[in-house]
Amino acid sequence: MNITEQFRDYFEPGLIEALEQKSVFHSAAAxxxxxxxxxxxxxxxxxxxxxxKVSRTDEEGRELLLYYINPGESCxxxxxxxxxxxxxxxKAVAEEDSELLLVPITLMDEWMATFxxxxxxxxxxIRGRFIELLKTIDQIAFQKLDERLVHYLKEKSRATASTLxxxxxxxxxxxxxxSRVVISRLLKKLENEKKLLLYRNQIKLLREL
DNA sequence: ACATTAAGTGATT
DNA sequence: AATCACTTAATGT
Numbered sequence: 001m002n003i004t005e006q007f008r009d010y011f012e013p014g015l016i017e018a019l020e021q022k023s024v025f026h027s028a029a030a031x032x033x034x035x036x037x038x039x040x041x042x043x044x045x046x047x048x049x050x051x052x053k054v055s056r057t058d059e060e061g062r063e064l065l066l067y068y069i070n071p072g073e074s075c076x077x078x079x080x081x082x083x084x085x086x087x088x089x090x091k092a093v094a095e096e097d098s099e100l101l102l103v104p105i106t107l108m109d110e111w112m113a114t115f116x117x118x119x120x121x122x123x124x125x126i127r128g129r130f131i132e133l134l135k136t137i138d139q140i141a142f143q144k145l146d147e148r149l150v151h152y153l154k155e156k157s158r159a160t161a162s163t164l165x166x167x168x169x170x171x172x173x174x175x176x177x178x179s180r181v182v183i184s185r186l187l188k189k190l191e192n193e194k195k196l197l198l199y200r201n202q203i204k205l206l207r208e209l
Numbered sequence: 210a211c212a213t214t215a216a217g218t219g220a221t222t
Numbered sequence: 223a224a225t226c227a228c229t230t231a232a233t234g235t
Contacts, residue, residue, distance in 0.1 A: 145223075178223080178224080179223085179224060179225075181223095181224075181225075181226090182223060182224070185223095199232095200231075200232055200233080201232090
């Protein structure tokens, strides 16, 4: 496996060796659910390819997107849960066909103490998400749905490395926990401002977004 | 040609 | 910003 290749820059040799010996390779098809809310976490995922969507659902089953996990990244929530064996607060679904490494959480203590690069990797992913979550809390607190939408579109574009997004208004509405009508209106406004073009199930982003 | 699903819009709260 | 009610447009069978 090319584990070594992907992590040579970040992880020390001993850690790469440990990864090769102790982690389990796992592949997931697009749409597969990897973690449900309430489920106990036993394995730490490290994404090799593809992408995972991490979200939260409220009592009525509405879904709120928290973040995506891209190759080379792990899940911050996992780290915060696994130290004390708390159940997961979030749901993770494979957004595309993905490949990941699974590390038993029993190795956490040992690795944190032994491998400096592991410790900083863990801290970095937690810190990164924490800051990101703070930002979105700000957005929600100030109720600027239009900005949230723009942010969402940019994020989507970055994640797919394309300015043509294949997505319906309904889908966006669900991820931002609003109604489709509202999204349609905001998108229309952005279209009038020449920031994007709308088609059925497609949105073309223009550079001035 | 018809049914279904996505998107656009005015009016109301 | 949400909901309703209705229209129009695109797509599938």
